[in-house]
Amino acid sequence: MKRILIENGVVLTMNQAGDIHERGCVLVEDSRLAYVGPREGLPRDLDARRHDAAGHVVMPGLVNCHTHLCMIFGRTLATNTDLLSWLDLQMPLMRALDAEAMLAAQTLGCIENLKNGNTTVVENLFAPRSDSVSPEDSAFAAMENTGIRGVVARAFEAMRFDPAFVETPAQQAQRIRSLHARWHGRAQGRLGLSFGPLLPWTLDESMLRASRALATELGICLHMHVAESREFNRIIERHYGRPVRNVELLHETGCLGPDVQAVGVSDLAPNEITLLAETGTSVVLDPQTRLFWGTGFPALTPFLEAGIHCGLATNGPAANCGQDLFESMKYACATAKTAAADPHALDARRALRMATIEGARVLGLDRRTGSLEAGKQADLITIDLRQPHLVPAFDLEPALVFSARGTDVRDAMVDGEWLMRGRRLTRIDEAAVLARAEEMAERALAGSQVRRPRHRTLTPQGTPHDD
Ligand SMILES: [Zn+2]
Structure with a gap:
């Protein structure tokens, strides 16, 4: 021993x-x-x-309940746009990632998380449809190789999204079943799978019900962006053709429960918070990313008062430019105090619990980790x-x-x-990972037609560069 x-x-x-x-x-x-x-x-x-x-x-070790390492090459691109325009700008870069580039991106993201003290990470992965490339295999391989505890939350799009990313529900179900068989519980239980729609308007009610049924059948969690902003709820109303709010929609379709992680949750009505609490649904908060986009942030106190489990997250490295969960703790306290106009709204002890044991509980991993x-x-x-x-x-x-x-x-x-x-x-040659990631990011940028920012100051070789 x-x-x-x-x-x-x-x-x-x-x-x-x-x-x-x-x-x-x-x-x-x-x-x-x-x-x-x-x-x-x-x-x-x-x-x-x-x-x-x-x-x-x-x-x-800290528990980072939500990120998008698949977008890491988009870090510092389009930092002054709104969330949905930013997403539009990031998509061409993501389309340009092949398996090699995805592995480099995921490995970079895993070591960035480890170096920030995040020993558990949830990678909310989405990628273009492909018969030959399996981005999830790259994500799981990076987790397996770096040694981090990881969940790949496979996000999917069934309609109304970049056409290259859209899959039918049948294709999605097949993908999830295959991933579950190959990866869930691997590395002595260190790796896991969950899934959910990337955005609530990329599917319909029947697809939400089908997602719930599949998650229940496989015994895995649903992980979804929920009510990230007021605009989210407006788009949902338009898409579903009736005055329904995001959490109400999830409740109607059976997609709330103790095995559900609702990410973002910045625009909730009081009845929606009640629904989350009554169903035992957890929330995942990424306050610094909300501030970064200027989309408003959750008040947090109502979640605490309702007894909802709260995990913390950094969100993707392209969305707030870092993976530091200490920032998330600090901003969680600051935003909670500001929203409530009360310096007692969230103290450091609870923020630390959210970043450790409470986050583990949100993910259903509290028997293994978090304390x-x-x-x-x-x-x-x-x-x-x-x-x-x-x-x-x-x-x-x-x-x-x-x-x-x-x-x-x-x-x-x-x-x-x-x-x-x-x-x-100890396991990974960090310098080699960084060099590889820069090479792959350059290749993806060149292949994507995304404009290089005007004020870029250094090439990968470190020589001044201006275009
Ligand atoms: Zn996200």
């Missing part, structure tokens, strides 16, 4: 009691946590490899407190939420394996 003892750090467990152990110990046996607590609880003659975490916080408790998989990170912006840290939880950032994460472990130590990735 392989044993690792992480000692001398401040251990933030995120367990139900919220225990924090000063100079605590975490014992990892193979892929699981065997002990979390004070040193006195350990046998004296323990045979284990030691990891000194003095000056560091040891906490559960440091004996018996769970060993998914953890360490954060270096000995830095100017983290001194003094009189109160640890606010320090992590309001002062820390993703680059403060020093080490990351998933399933008992160190994937990053001292900010160096």
Whole structure:
């Protein structure tokens, strides 16, 4: 049996009691946590490899409940447009991705998440229809290779979308069944599959009902963008030809429930929040992306008061230009306080729970990950407190939420394996991934006819460049 003892750090467990152990110990046996607590609880003659975490916080790896790594090459393109125009601008670039480019994009995205301390990530993947290329295989392969815990949430479009992306419901069902058979539960349960429509107007009621039936049959989650903005609800009314709101539509078609993740949720009426709460539906919040687009943000307090589970997300790297969940925590607090005009609206402790155990629960993964408790998989990170912006840290939880950032994460472990130590990735040659990603991004940009931004300052080789 392989044993690792992480000692001398401040251990933030995120367990139900919220225990924090000063100079605590975490014992990892193979892929699981065997002990979390004070040193006195350990046998004296323990045979284990030691990891000194003095000056560091040891906490559960963060859970990024929603991103689009498939769009990572669109980072910094069209940063001053509205959401739907931005999507139109990104589509040609996505059409230009072949399997090689998709693998490079997904690998880049996985290591960006790991280096920000996100040990679990949900990749909401959408891609053009193809008989020869399987973008999902690229996404799963990147997760398998990098060691991150990952869910591919396959988004689909059955009508009213870029024609290259549209599939019939039968084609979608076949794709989901095939992916489920090949990938769901692979890598000792580290990989998983979920699915859902990309946008509510890319299908109709019968297709929503069919999606629910398939998710129930396969025992996997539905993962969907919901009521992202007022415009969303206006488009839904037009598309469905009646005054129905997004959550009402999902309720009518059976698409709410404890196995459903509603992403965005910025324009909900009070009755919709009640429907989410009554059905046990979870929400996923990406406050910095909402602010980035200027589309308004959810008030958050009504979700908390209704007892709805809230996960946090970065959304795609092209949508807010980063994958830092520490930002999401900070902005969640800031937007909740602003919306409620109340500084108590969301505190750092709850924001940390949303980024860890509550996020894991939203994904149905809380038995495996999200807190440091004996018996769970060993998914953890360490954060270096000995830095100017983290001194003094009189109160640890606010320090992590309001002062820390993703680059403060020093080490990351998933399933008992160190994937990053001292900010160096252990499985992956980071320089090679970055070089490959730049090469593939350049190729995709050239093949897409998307205009290169005028003020680009450097070529991949680092020489000044201006067109
Ligand atoms: Zn999204």
